[in-house]
Every structure is written in C-alpha cells, then in structure tokens.
Amino acid sequence: MSHQHAHHHFHHDDHSSEKIGWAFFLNFGFTIVEFIGGWLTNSTAIMADAVHDLGDTISIGSAWVLNKLGHKKANHQFTYGYKRLSLSGALINTLVLTIGSMWVLSEAIPRLLAPQMPQTEGMMVLAVLGIAVNGFAAYKLHGGHTLNEKVLNWHLLEDVLGWVAVMIVAIIMQFVAWPILDPLLSVAFTLFIMVNVIRHGAQTLKLFFQASPTSPAVEEVEQQLLNIPQVQEIHQLHIWSLDGEHHVVSAHVISHCSSLEDYNNLKKQVADALQPFGFANTTIEVELAEEECRDNVTSLV
Structure with a gap:
C-alpha cells in the first residue's frame, strides 16, 4: 500500500468514525428526551419509540467503537483481530430491546382495555423533533461507504417513518377522541422491534456457536475445490464467520503431488x-x- 493510498484510507476511516459519532450523540440525547416526553405526555407510543431509539443508540455506539477497534491489527491474544467484538454489542442490544419491549407491552396492553388520552400537543412537538433529529442523523450518514454507515442510515430512516406515524396519530387524536390509537401504535412498534430482535438475536447466536454462513455454503466451496483436477478428496472442511461479514475457511485437500512444481x-x-x-x-x-x-476431530467431509 502506497503512503498516499494509506493516508487516504486513514482519512476515510476517520471521517466515517466522525459521522457515526455525530449520529450516536444525536440519538443518545434525543432518546433521553423521548423517555421524559413519553412520561410527560402519558403516551405509550412515544415510550415504545424511545425503546426503539435506545436500541439504535446502542447499535450506533457499538458501531462507533468497533469502527475504531476494527482497524487494530491482530496480536498474540486476538489472533483474528477485533472484528468479533461486534457480537457483544449485538447481544447487549438484543437484551436491552427485549427488556424494554416487555416493559412497553406491560404498559400498553392494559390501556387497550382502559384507554387513557395522551397529551396530543406534546406528542406533536416530540414527533416534529423526532423527524428533525433522526432525519439530520440520517443525512449525516447518507452516502457513507462502510457497511456500518449504510445499515445505521436505514435504521435512522425507519425512525423517521416511526415519528411520522406518531405525528399522524397525534393529529387524529387532536380532533377525534380515540385514545386507543396510542396503545395500538405502541403495540405495533413493539411487535416490529421484537420481530427484528428475534431475527438478529438468532443470527448472533449462530455466529457464537460458529455455524457456517449461508453464503458461501459449505457445499458450494467443496464443489469448487473438487473441480480442481489435482484434488482427489476433501475433508476437515470448516467455514465460520468472525462477525457475520468476514468469513474464515480451513480444509484438508488430498492430492497426488509428485513434485514441487505440482x-x-x-x-x-x-x-x-x-x-x-x-x-x-x-x-x-x-x-x-x-x-x-x-x-x-470428527468433520463433515
């Protein structure tokens, strides 16, 4: 790598880290505002979105840290580098979102039976703030080249749409006394969160147990190696993933090699x-x- 290319790569990584840092502090600050605002407006829908934003804050925070750690070189203790640390952030996020979602449901479900009218003016103010803050954070990450930036950008755009939904419900309740819309929206938010938590949690656990990634499949890699004329057989073929993106493969290849040239x-x-x-x-x-x-050791092939 030339000095100029290395400098450009370092500058790009530094810029990426700066943008993720911006998104983290915006999200973290507004999550606190949301919890306070949800309590003051008596809105379970805002509380549900606050839990969602708390999960995003943890995701962004861990991505920010990992964006720095991920470029550290491997050493004698972490021989594959630090990429696998991202799994700890994913597990913490799963735990926080699960506890938060259960709490929101415990608040929202009783209100389906006995709806309480939230303070709609406050809901609309928070919705405007939510659209502005998450929209600005998404703008800061827009056009990012790293996978972290792209994934977080989609998370923030989801949040913008969530706040649009809060705004619509608040406007409806401003003119029509339908307080049940608030717990209905919070239950919908929470179920959306739980579906994603289960999906991502299952993927994270698979990585912890060193399951082979779905792509590339073990059979696909095996066939590619067997297509080589000199390869007679393959065994001890193992594929696992460091963090869901960076995969590792090892295998024993049986061949007739009669010379160094072969x-x-x-x-x-x-x-x-x-x-x-x-x-x-x-x-x-x-x-x-x-x-x-x-x-x-027993192997698949």
Whole structure:
C-alpha cells in the first residue's frame, strides 16, 4: 500500500468514525428526551419509540467503537483481530430491546382495555423533533461507504417513518377522541422491534456457536475445490464467520503431488478457486493420498 493510498484510507476511516459519532450523540440525547416526553405526555407510543431509539443508540455506539477497534491489527491474544467484538454489542442490544419491549407491552396492553388520552400537543412537538433529529442523523450518514454507515442510515430512516406515524396519530387524536390509537401504535412498534430482535438475536447466536454462513455454503466451496483436477478428496472442511461479514475457511485437500512444481500449481489453483468467495482468512493443508490425517476431530467431509 502506497503512503498516499494509506493516508487516504486513514482519512476515510476517520471521517466515517466522525459521522457515526455525530449520529450516536444525536440519538443518545434525543432518546433521553423521548423517555421524559413519553412520561410527560402519558403516551405509550412515544415510550415504545424511545425503546426503539435506545436500541439504535446502542447499535450506533457499538458501531462507533468497533469502527475504531476494527482497524487494530491482530496480536498474540486476538489472533483474528477485533472484528468479533461486534457480537457483544449485538447481544447487549438484543437484551436491552427485549427488556424494554416487555416493559412497553406491560404498559400498553392494559390501556387497550382502559384507554387513557395522551397529551396530543406534546406528542406533536416530540414527533416534529423526532423527524428533525433522526432525519439530520440520517443525512449525516447518507452516502457513507462502510457497511456500518449504510445499515445505521436505514435504521435512522425507519425512525423517521416511526415519528411520522406518531405525528399522524397525534393529529387524529387532536380532533377525534380515540385514545386507543396510542396503545395500538405502541403495540405495533413493539411487535416490529421484537420481530427484528428475534431475527438478529438468532443470527448472533449462530455466529457464537460458529455455524457456517449461508453464503458461501459449505457445499458450494467443496464443489469448487473438487473441480480442481489435482484434488482427489476433501475433508476437515470448516467455514465460520468472525462477525457475520468476514468469513474464515480451513480444509484438508488430498492430492497426488509428485513434485514441487505440482505442489505449487495446486496451491495456485486452490487460491484461484477460493478467491471469488472473498474469505478473510484461508488455511488449506495438502495431504498425499497415502498419508494419514493427523486430525482425529470428527468433520463433515
């Protein structure tokens, strides 16, 4: 990497971190305002959105930290680097959103049976603030190149739409006494949150248990390697993911290599076969057909 390219890469990472930091402080500050505003306006819908924003704040905060840590080099303690730390942020987020969602439901469900009229003027003021703050944060992250920036931008746009819904409900209740709309909206928000929590929580747990990613599939990688003429058999094929984006593969390849030239040619073919998958790390051991594998661990292939 040239000095100029390295400087540009560093500047880009620094700019990305700065933008995520902006979004974090905006979201964190407004989440506090939301909880206070939800209590003052007696609105469970705003409380539900506050829980949603709290989850987003944790996501943005962990993304901000990881945006810095993710570029630290691997060392003797963290030999694969620090990318796997993102899973801890995902688990914390899952726990907070689950507890928060259960609390909102415990407040909202009784109000479906005995609706209480919220303070609609306050709801509209908070909705305007919510649209403005989340819209500005989304604008700050717009056009970002990193996956973190793109995912967080979609989260913030979701929040803008959520506040539009709060605004519409508040305006309706301003003219029509339908207090049940408030708990109905909060239950809808909360169910939306829970669906995402279950989906992301399941994915995170799979990563913790080192399940193979859905793409690339183990069978797909195996077939690509078996397509190499010199490869007779494959075993001890393992694929796992560091953080859901960066995958690792290891395998034992059985081949007849009668010379150093054959061996070097095989290595090149294996590298070419695996290149399209974009693995963060590959470890391939070449074994001769008559050689006994030293690893006795049960493997898939």
